[in-house]
Amino acid sequence: MIKPETEAALADAVKSATAPLCIQGGGTRGFEVAGETLSTAGLSGITLYEPGALTIVAQAGTPVSQIEKALAAEGQRLAFEPMDHRPLLGTEGEPTIGGVVAANVSGPRRIQGGAARDYALGVRFVDGAGNIVKNGGRVMKNVTGYDLVKLMSGAYGTLGVLTEVSLKVLPVPETEGTLMLRGLDDTAAVAAMARAMGSPFEVTGAAHCAKILDDDPITALRVEGFEASVAYRLEQLKGLFAEQGVDMLVASDEMSLWFWQGVRDAGKFSEVAGDVWRVSCKPTDGPRLVAASDAEECYCDWGGGLIWFLTAPGVDLRARLGRYDGHATLVRGRSEGIAQFEPQAPGVERISEGLRARFDPRGILNRGLMGAASREVA
Amino acid sequence: MEMPTPDAGIMARKGRVVERLQAVLPKDAVIHDERQTRAYECDALTAYKCPPMAAVLPASTREVADVLRICHEEGVPVVPRGSGTSLAGGALPTADSVILGIARMNDVLETDYENRTIRVQSGRTNLSVTGAVEENGFFYAPDPSSQLACAIAGNIAMNSGGAHCLKYGVTTNNLMGVTMVMMDGEIIEIGGAYMDAGGLDLLGLICGSEGQLGVVTEATLRILPKPEGARPVLMGFDDNEVAGACVSDIIKAGVLPVAIEFMDRPCIEATEAFAKAGYPMCEALLIVEVEGSEAEIDHQLSLIMKIARRHNPVELRESKSAEESAAIWLGRKSAFGAMGQINDYMCLDGTIPVSSLPMVLRRIGEMSEQFGLKVGNVFHAGDGNMHPLILFDANKPGDLELCEEFGAEILKLCVEAGGCLTGEHGVGIEKRDLMGYQYAPQDLEAQMAVKDVFDPGWLLNPAKVFPLSASESRRRLPMAAE
Numbered sequence: 038m039i040k041p042e043t044e045a046a047l048a049d050a051v052k053s054a055t056a057p058l059c060i061q062g063g064g065t066r067g068f069e070v071a072g073e074t075l076s077t078a079g080l081s082g083i084t085l086y087e088p089g090a091l092t093i094v095a096q097a098g099t100p101v102s103q104i105e106k107a108l109a110a111e112g113q114r115l116a117f118e119p120m121d122h123r124p125l126l127g128t129e130g131e132p133t134i135g136g137v138v139a140a141n142v143s144g145p146r147r148i149q150g151g152a153a154r155d156y157a158l159g160v161r162f163v164d165g166a167g168n169i170v171k172n173g174g175r176v177m178k179n180v181t182g183y184d185l186v187k188l189m190s191g192a193y194g195t196l197g198v199l200t201e202v203s204l205k206v207l208p209v210p211e212t213e214g215t216l217m218l219r220g221l222d223d224t225a226a227v228a229a230m231a232r233a234m235g236s237p238f239e240v241t242g243a244a245h246c247a248k249i250l251d252d253d254p255i256t257a258l259r260v261e262g263f264e265a266s267v268a269y270r271l272e273q274l275k276g277l278f279a280e281q282g283v284d285m286l287v288a289s290d291e292m293s294l295w296f297w298q299g300v301r302d303a304g305k306f307s308e309v310a311g312d313v314w315r316v317s318c319k320p321t322d323g324p325r326l327v328a329a330s331d332a333e334e335c336y337c338d339w340g341g342g343l344i345w346f347l348t349a350p351g352v353d354l355r356a357r358l359g360r361y362d363g364h365a366t367l368v369r370g371r372s373e374g375i376a377q378f379e380p381q382a383p384g385v386e387r388i389s390e391g392l393r394a395r396f397d398p399r400g401i402l403n404r405g406l407m408g409a410a411s412r413e414v415a
Numbered sequence: 416m417e418m419p420t421p422d423a424g425i426m427a428r429k430g431r432v433v434e435r436l437q438a439v440l441p442k443d444a445v446i447h448d449e450r451q452t453r454a455y456e457c458d459a460l461t462a463y464k465c466p467p468m469a470a471v472l473p474a475s476t477r478e479v480a481d482v483l484r485i486c487h488e489e490g491v492p493v494v495p496r497g498s499g500t501s502l503a504g505g506a507l508p509t510a511d512s513v514i515l516g517i518a519r520m521n522d523v524l525e526t527d528y529e530n531r532t533i534r535v536q537s538g539r540t541n542l543s544v545t546g547a548v549e550e551n552g553f554f555y556a557p558d559p560s561s562q563l564a565c566a567i568a569g570n571i572a573m574n575s576g577g578a579h580c581l582k583y584g585v586t587t588n589n590l591m592g593v594t595m596v597m598m599d600g601e602i603i604e605i606g607g608a609y610m611d612a613g614g615l616d617l618l619g620l621i622c623g624s625e626g627q628l629g630v631v632t633e634a635t636l637r638i639l640p641k642p643e644g645a646r647p648v649l650m651g652f653d654d655n656e657v658a659g660a661c662v663s664d665i666i667k668a669g670v671l672p673v674a675i676e677f678m679d680r681p682c683i684e685a686t687e688a689f690a691k692a693g694y695p696m697c698e699a700l701l702i703v704e705v706e707g708s709e710a711e712i713d714h715q716l717s718l719i720m721k722i723a724r725r726h727n728p729v730e731l732r733e734s735k736s737a738e739e740s741a742a743i744w745l746g747r748k749s750a751f752g753a754m755g756q757i758n759d760y761m762c763l764d765g766t767i768p769v770s771s772l773p774m775v776l777r778r779i780g781e782m783s784e785q786f787g788l789k790v791g792n793v794f795h796a797g798d799g800n801m802h803p804l805i806l807f808d809a810n811k812p813g814d815l816e817l818c819e820e821f822g823a824e825i826l827k828l829c830v831e832a833g834g835c836l837t838g839e840h841g842v843g844i845e846k847r848d849l850m851g852y853q854y855a856p857q858d859l860e861a862q863m864a865v866k867d868v869f870d871p872g873w874l875l876n877p878a879k880v881f882p883l884s885a886s887e888s889r890r891r892l893p894m895a896a897e
Contacts, residue, residue: 089663090769090799112669141611152611154619155588170861171854176766177798178585178838180574180623181846181853182880183862187587187619191611208669231529235552237643266711319608321529342530342610364613379613384603389615391868396861407614 042079044161044169044200050075051198052167057404060194062098062136065121065128067369068193068377070406077135080200083107085175092158092175094203097135104134108206116207117153118144118297124307126369135199141191144301145242145259148234148339154190156205162189162197165397175203188392194403196396210261213241214271215293218256219284221245223324226256230340231320232277233258238270244300246336257288257296300338303368306347309334312370314346314354318363326358355379376411416463416504416819416844419878419890421511425491429468432489432513436471439481444519446470455496455514459561460504460845462815467494467508474519476594476602476632483630484600486513492874493598495626497569498540500561502762503843505573505625509878515630517568523547524633532591532608534635537568541575544636553638556583559839560751571631574623576839581797582673582706583639585839587622592635595621595628598870608635620865625841626876628869642706645673648716649743650723651697651730655679656773658699661726662796663769665703668722670715675797676702676747679776682754682791682804683746689753692746695730701796702747750793751804757789758806761818765829766800766838775832779803779825786821788814800838801829827852842880850882859885 039058041047051058057072064076077098085094088111095104101119108114119142121132136142138160143152159173172185189197218229226245233240242259249255260270271287278285288296299305306313311333318326320341327335332346332354348354351372355365364379371377381389389408393400405411425432433447446452447469456464468491473479486493496506496516508514520536521543527533528551535544541562544555558577559565565575571593576585583589592606605621606612621628652658662675678686678700687694694700701723705715716733723731734740746753754760767775776792783790794801803825807818826836826846830853836846850859863881866873866889873889 087768087770089667091666092768111667141616143611147610151584151588154611154616155584164861168857168861171858172861174833174835174853176768176800176834176838178576178580178766178795178800179835180839180841181835181837182842182850182859183865184574184587184619184623185861185865187616187622188865190619191616196615208667208671210669228529231531235528235531235640237552237640263711263714265714266707269708269710317609317611317613319530321527339610362607363609366613381614382604384597384601385605385614385617388603388617388868392615392865395864395868 038074038076040076040079044080044163047077047080047198047200048163048167048169051163051165054401057401060198060403062133062139063100063130065123065126065130065132066136066140067122067126067128068140068403068406070403072404075198077133077198077200084201088113091206092203093206094175094201095134096201097133097199099134100131101134101137102131112209113206114209115156115204116146116150117156118146118301119153120144120301125303125313134202138190138202139192139194139199145244145297145338148243148342149239149241154187157186157190157202158205159203160186160189160199161201162199164197165399165402170197173203177205193406195393195407196402198402211263212267213259213261213293214267215288215296216258216271216274217286217288218278219253219286221254221256221283223327226254227320227323227341229256229278230258233274234340236274236277238273242297242300243340244336244338245341246300246305249296259293259297303345305334305336306345309347311347312350312352313368314348314365315368316344316346316358316363316365318342318344318361322361322363326361329358330354331357378407378411417883418465418509418844419883421509425511426468428489432485432491433469435485435489436469436482439485440471440473440478444472444474455508455516458499458501458504458506460502460507460843462809463504463507463844465508465510467512467514468510470514470516472516472519476596479515479596479630479632480600480602482515483596483598487599487872487874490872490874492877494876495568495572495630497538497566497572498564500565501569501573501841501843503837503841503845505569505841505843505879507844517566517632520632527608528553530608531638532635533638534633535567537571537631537634538566541565541567541570548638549641552641554641555636555638556589557586567634567636568631571622571634572624572626573839573841576800578674578676578795580795581675582671587619589637590618590622590634591637593618593621593631594633596630596632598629598872598875606635625843625880627866627880628875643708644712645704645706646712646716646734646740647702647704647743648719648734649730649732650701650703650728651695652699652726653697653729655699655776657726658701659769659772661701661723664722665719666769666797668718670705670718672703672705672719672797674702674704675795677792677794677796678747678750679792681789682750682793685753685757685791686746686750689756690746690749692742694746697729702743747793754791754804754806759809760804760806761822763803763805763822763825764800764838764840765826765834765836766798767829767832767834769796769799771832771834772796772799775801775828778828782821782824786817788818788821799834823849844879847880848882863889
């Protein structure tokens, strides 16, 4: 394993590499490829934190836990609620902030607050030729040149190795509350979540799961804010469903925290064997996809826009789902002939390949993880 | 600002190019008469003008594709144009270029309240997107000042912001999918009515690429339910620094206002003379707006005012009604007009870390004296996006150049302070040659490599964003056509 401790040393390592490299932060997210591991864990530490400007800058290998601790001390947080993949994948080690950005890891709050990429303000990275490049900065509004920050978020290290990221952070609200509707079927649940998210009460989490408390499915709606405001909004949300005679309960604080952490981390599937898929779709298409999936189990987040599926090992879920607006990612489980990421339409694929060829001309950064090469490998 | 010398060879082929364009578009959609092309000679950066060789007004994605394919084959540069409201010269043509105006494509294609999205043709104006959904209680969040006129296509090109981005983000945070035509005429689809388009984040890359990567003809946008209500509080301070500290304290306190607007004394004076909004005469004025139910607004405003009182404001005026809110916003909304009454002005939009606000304002004041040009500052303080308005006299020889020089110094200062050249207007031609202050050669090289992939011939809006010297070798690539 190569574990440089400076950006310059990392650039040298990439420049002098003669074979493909497996780029890793904490190595907890299950995106290994063949090749010597190039770890960013040696680049660690918060470079700058300005609570009054809602910005933090940290080296890519900084543990997420260290960032969260520093933010918590100032009553702030990473509002995009990044998932911890360890329980689901059974991995060990420390998730890093660079890994979060590289994989654009976002949780339930994505529906209201945005994804990791929406909070990424600036990056420094080393491209496949060993050049050190910076883009963006540490201010919230920046349209100076192309937004390579977004391009690097979700590129999984295939275009460059992140060395530093700057992020927008937000205050932790005074409290949160979760309203649980019981007994709705998939279609009724999607409609209820749409109704709640179409209301002015700023729902920051909307998920639907079966077999959480008992046999009745739960449709959960979260609101956050000042205490009086949360109480008010929960009442208003209840009012939306009162006429329908839906069975409702307000979760206790502990239950709310536990529930949303489970939704975030796909906790439901951590103890069960099988492949785990993550499908991004139009919420109203969800029930149809669930029916078509013939999956062992599933639950949905993002108001129905994100469905987590558990299937038997080796099932090609994409083939079962057919055509729809969205895409499927295989998060746990590897099988021959099944790419981790959804194959792209030819025009888009060509652009993506073009970008990879320019940013990583020798094809050494996480080779085979994304794009056409991933299908060759798979 | 320098523009590349137009290619005489291309201009000599005007007849053929126009003929080919006329073959794929309705007669009135190809403008080539020299008196008529003048309508497209500039955008809102009116100091620079040049009529294009021709302008086309396609009405469908298919027509856009035909136009681009022909221009690609003929080796003709294309300058995409939304509504022409760019303050940075993003839609400024060259004499050898074709303007591709998207104004005829302004339909709403689909509204989907259950999934909270709207699909529009990109020539639709920003405000009319909200107009299409507000009856059902929804709105489109990014709200640039030009929202009555500016097109979604231009918003995407410049990644436009507005006064309410502190809470709702800018265009890139509200764009879910596009139909885009590549320079060679290929039509591609990216994203749609679902979160996070798969694969590389091309949507994020296209947003803010100033029409250099492709022409977006349709867009899927996120729409949001309107808040129950909104009300501002106005506060005045005797010191910029104190106002800056107050902004920082509000943010730290965990209240997230939808807008925090800042005006300095020169701007307050000009605005008062013009709009008579009843603003206090002081060094710095803040307008802080929050949203929610009446009780929620009361609660948040009381917290904000408690923080403000610690900074000894000379004025603290809480709006209690829609009329009072309108009065508070009146001055801010007429600030640009007020400055324009005094003189010509140049509006910059460098962004700085909020913590550097007092230092930057002090330095701008000092520079204003050195250059002998007045500056008023009005800006989005919550996100550090400044809008210094430099006053100059366009009829006075040398004044524009002096103003540009002053502007460049302010932008360099923003970069030094840890900020950037432009927060929401874009680089265009205006800040093109300052890019080297913010980015090292390899940083610009990485960005230009992106354009190489999307538009290998560098025909789309080629003379923008990158310093001409940096892009020169690429812009001179030999074209196949002859």
